[in-house]
Amino acid sequence: MENEMLIAFDSTQQALRAEMLLEYAEIEIDIFPTPKEITAGCAMSIQFFRDGFEAVKKIVAEQEVEIKGIYSKGPNDGYTLIWG
Template sequence: METVKLYVIVFDSTHSAIAAETMLKEENIANEVIPTPREITASCGLSIRFNIDSLDKVKNILKQGSVSVNGVYKLERRLNEKQVEKLM
């Protein structure tokens, strides 16, 4: 069975999640607003999932913007095992 990897941005507020989604779309970075995975507890409940190929661009955009970000995480799921790694 293959490993499923998710890369998500977690926010302190819904407003920040929507603002970040807009910023990423303006830069043509594919993303999707999703409920925050339960493995990550501290958030407003909304996160943005994105492709790992965009990680450096996403980090730069978030640093330049005035959006409050709780963190950027990599989640890996394989069978019943889940791992969470904070990237930023």
């Protein structure tokens, strides 16, 4: 689905921190295995919907969460780096 986005991380610690912050902000998220085509140090990613993109970016920047990047899911299940 093209409405889905994904945050990839280099560490599990940062992924868990981001999960806590985003849940506290009441952003709908799911923990998702990092796709093989995204090279990251952590096998766990966070999936969210595009309508939460600006809020996610703001939280990541303000809280200085270390991320590999935020990716958009394309129509053929491929991912494109959008931010980070």
